Amino acid sequence: MLETFDYENIQLIPRRCVVNSRREINTAVKLGKRTFKLPVVPANMQTVIDEPLAFWLAKHDYFYVMHRFAPERRLSFVRKIQAAGLYASISVGVKPDEVAFVKSLVAAKLTPEYITIDIAHGHADSVIEMIKIIKQSLPESFVIAGNVGTPDGVRDLEAAGADATKVGIGPGRACITKLKTGFGTGGWQLSALAWCQSVATKPIIADGGIRTHGDIAKSIRFGATMVMVGSLLAGYEQSPGEVVTHHDQKYKVYFGSASESQKQVHQHIEGKKVLLPLKGDLYQELRDLQEDLQSAISYAGGRDLQALKEVDYVTVPNTIYNGDHD
Numbered sequence: 445m446l447e448t449f450d451y452e453n454i455q456l457i458p459r460r461c462v463v464n465s466r467r468e469i470n471t472a473v474k475l476g477k478r479t480f481k482l483p484v485v486p487a488n489m490q491t492v493i494d495e496p497l498a499f500w501l502a503k504h505d506y507f508y509v510m511h512r513f514a515p516e517r518r519l520s521f522v523r524k525i526q527a528a529g530l531y532a533s534i535s536v537g538v539k540p541d542e543v544a545f546v547k548s549l550v551a552a553k554l555t556p557e558y559i560t561i562d563i564a565h566g567h568a569d570s571v572i573e574m575i576k577i578i579k580q581s582l583p584e585s586f587v588i589a590g591n592v593g594t595p596d597g598v599r600d601l602e603a604a605g606a607d608a609t610k611v612g613i614g615p616g617r618a619c620i621t622k623l624k625t626g627f628g629t630g631g632w633q634l635s636a637l638a639w640c641q642s643v644a645t646k647p648i649i650a651d652g653g654i655r656t657h658g659d660i661a662k663s664i665r666f667g668a669t670m671v672m673v674g675s676l677l678a679g680y681e682q683s684p685g686e687v688v689t690h691h692d693q694k695y696k697v698y699f700g701s702a703s704e705s706q707k708q709v710h711q712h713i714e715g716k717k718v719l720l721p722l723k724g725d726l727y728q729e730l731r732d733l734q735e736d737l738q739s740a741i742s743y744a745g746g747r748d749l750q751a752l753k754e755v756d757y758v759t760v761p762n763t764i765y766n767g768d769h770d
């Protein structure tokens with residue numbers, strides 16, 4: 445039996461500090477040909493990222509993945525962002541229209557620097573086929589494929605040509621896959637990440653279940669190169685999504701990509717809508733994330749992300765909150 449644990453069951457063990465200030469610590473990460481400021485990427489969901497935010501993130505050296513839920517805008521998005529001297533990072537699905545879209549990029553002589561193939565059950569023949577199509581048509585694009593939750597999934601997608609795999613089936617805040625199907629990595633996402641990492645030969649993006657800044661450091665300890673974050677980076681002033689007022693409190697809507705709010709039809713619903721109390725400035729939150737990660741690296745006794753990969757840890761039987769939830 446696999447040993448299972450999740451973010452709240454793990455604490456990392458400090459080591460002797462080697463810096464005089466956390467400002468000396470570098471949180472940069474390389475993915476493909478580019479280096480980004482943080483190993484954190486906002487989820488490719490309609491209530492997390494939109495075009496203005498994608499431009500801002502690219503301009504400020506963060507990684508982003510634009511969502512695929514306005515399919516008709518993708519080609520012009522790639523053209524516009526590359527014309528601005530920035531990199532293009534888009535999402536695709538696997539249906540026949542999506543193959544046609546890849547061909548239209550080729551016809552328009554546009555090569556996005558990053559393409560994420562993003563479907564619910566990514567360990568699938570359809571994804572393997574799509575990886576091969578993209579690799580043949582746009583060999584210079586860095587292909588991220590997912591989502592998977594097993595070593596077999598990672599192996600198969602890497603073997604098909606994926607440059608990185610995305611791990612996480614059902615740990616998301618707006619996810620109901622675990623409730624509706626009984627399947628997934630919800631509740632043991634961190635150990636699923638470690639399990640997948642044990643066979644990976646290319647970067648892994650941990651996706652879903654991040655609830656605190658410390659979860660980023662833990663993801664890196666257990667094998668993530670990059671961490672995809674939805675709800676924690678939603679609900680900000682700059683976040684897309686409707687603002688609603690309820691009992692004098694303002695909220696922003698966060699919904700799953702397989703929710704009825706997204707699909708506009710009641711078919712294979714595996715996501716829900718959540719109201720998040722309106723938060724402050726997203727750019728400040730990204731700076732806070734960076735500071736907390738610098739602190740984490742200092743506790744790991746290092747100067748960069750590598751130090752986190754080597755720290756010891758303990759498993760805390762119940763949760764790290766120890767009954768303290770306020």
Ligand SMILES: NC(=O)C1=CN([C@@H]2O[C@H](COP(=O)(O)OP(=O)(O)OC[C@H]3O[C@@H](n4cnc5c(N)ncnc54)[C@H](OP(=O)(O)O)[C@@H]3O)[C@@H](O)[C@H]2O)C=CC1
Nearest residue numbers: 537538562563564565591612613614615621701702712714
């Ligand atoms: N990370 C996660 O845990 C999950 C994420 N999501 C997100 O929701 C969005 C929509 O996902 P998805 O519905 O896959 O996208 P699509 O609606 O684009 O479906 C992609 C294709 O995969 C097929 N498909 C979907 N699920 C399965 C399955 N379980 N078994 C076999 N075929 C399947 C669909 O056919 P058909 O619909 O006819 O079966 C369709 O042909 C994505 O952004 C995804 O990331 C959704 C659920 C879980």
Ligand SMILES: Nc1nc2c(ncn2[C@@H]2O[C@H](COP(=O)(O)O)[C@@H](O)[C@H]2O)c(=O)[nH]1
Nearest residue numbers: 487616617619652653674675700701702715
């Ligand atoms: N099962 C579902 N998972 C979904 C859906 N929409 C998005 N997602 C996944 O969640 C993460 C974000 O998780 P969070 O815990 O950081 O909020 C996202 O990147 C997707 O992988 C959905 O409708 N159903």
